[in-house]
Amino acid sequence: MTDFNETKRLSDPQLLRLGETTREPLSFLLNGRSVQALKGDTVLTALLMNQSHLRMTELDNKPRAGFCLMGACQDCWITLAGGERLRACTTFIVSGMHIKTLAGDQE
């Protein structure tokens, strides 16, 4: 395979911004690390601009990154540090939100 494949890492963003980048920036916590998003980003966008997945599956600990992006497939439910769960594609990111995307044994 080509260089393109070899350079793609799990820590690289999945999504690519094509504009609207002058919105107000904000910070949130991703597995304890402070990262950036823009006001108006969904939680899904904010996470997938910082890594390539949203959560690990309960059954076999494989990464998932959402699928339908319109609140139908329920693939993008993520967990906040406080234990609260939310659907990433229909929730906007808020400054200071603390999101955990690792499975239990990796925390």
Place this chain on the structure above:
Amino acid sequence: MSQISNPESCIPVIVGAGPAGVRAAQTLVRHGLHPVVIDESAAWGGQIYRRQPKEFKRSAQQLYGFEAARAESIHQAMSEIQGQIDYRPDTLVWNAEDRQLDTLHAGVTSVTPYTHLIIATGATDLVLPFEGWTLPGVYSLGGAQVSLKFQACAIGQRVVFMGTGPLLYLVAYQYARAGAQVVAVLDTASLVDQITATPRLLNKPALFAKGVYYVAWLRTHGVPIYRSIQPIAARGEGRVTSVTWRDKQGEHTLDCDAIGFGYGLRSETQLADILGVKFQYDQAQRASIPIRDEAGRSSIAGVYLAGDGASIMGAEASELAGELAALTLLEDVDKQYLSPAAHQHLKSLKSRLAHISQFRSGLERAFPFPAHWAKQITNEVIICRCEQITAGEIRKAVTELNALDLNRVKALTRVGMGRCQARMCAAAAAEIVAACAGIQINSVSRLRGQAPIKPIPFIADAQVISSLKRGEQ
């Protein structure tokens, strides 16, 4: 315009605020009624005319292209009636029964009564899985479009679009226009399919011309289009890094970090289902859809169906069907109400809808369902992405446990039992059961809907339980 004689006796509720819901609301308001409009989204417009968050600044032209005027017309119609309707955004209808809906807003459940209900719940992508479709980077076509429209993001740096249907070329075009790198468009339909369908598609020349334009634009901008393909796999370690497909020339692989795929749309029928509306199998859509008469009435008095949530007809037809359902509702409330002119209008809506239905049959011909999918899909492929149930497990339920009904297969395998309530897998699972058992797809029956129709938080459950207990005391 005449007003209804007994408006107090009528509590109309519309579920959905896409093209059908908005036109239904506008029509009721025009005739003196004040409907409740319940919208799961944060802002009206539905999926097709979905609005970007307020922080975004793109123009309607940038967002909706050729459909900008229609989108703005829908948005404006809804904003003009804001004082006269009870609009409830961010609100999920999670259960329905005779004359009342259970809703959830901001984590709190409540009960909304109705005398008349217009269901305009829209559609999601029709998904047929392939190996690797659960990898990060693989999205539904509709999802790829939402990412661009709602978030100004491409689903990856190098995007492949795959499957079939009008949305395939539209989304590829929108991505390329917005500056994304579209590596290829892979269509399971053949060029012959698309040429054979042309006479029926010419029924709506403007829509047909747009479809031709998208394909031509992609070609002139160097986006390769492959037809008559069969998807093989998305591959990669922890995220997609390539896609493999087969055609007459053999197997091909392309590097990509994202795939958008889909095979047209499927109606969101859960609400109609739990109300007990009668369904029937629709050959063209290969799915059971709620029965409605030509005026929009369901099998239950006072319950009406409009838009893609009832049957996939597209946005233009949804507007007409929304208006038609509202006029029918008014006629049912007060037989004396509709003027001769309004009756004439109602008739013209029906005939315009019939005209569009001709065009839709052309689309089914141009982008046919991949008939061999269920036979070709290998046992290892995950069909139910929630519960991770494979094609092999479904086949085993058919061949070893003799399950021929989809609900029985669900009970035995957990296919369709997960969080999405089979929205993503029911169509594919039904195809596999039918193909494996050697029976017609219409005889495997459909999965029964259940409340809550989408996940609701436990705290909301607790509220319901405590309110039920209060009721008992």
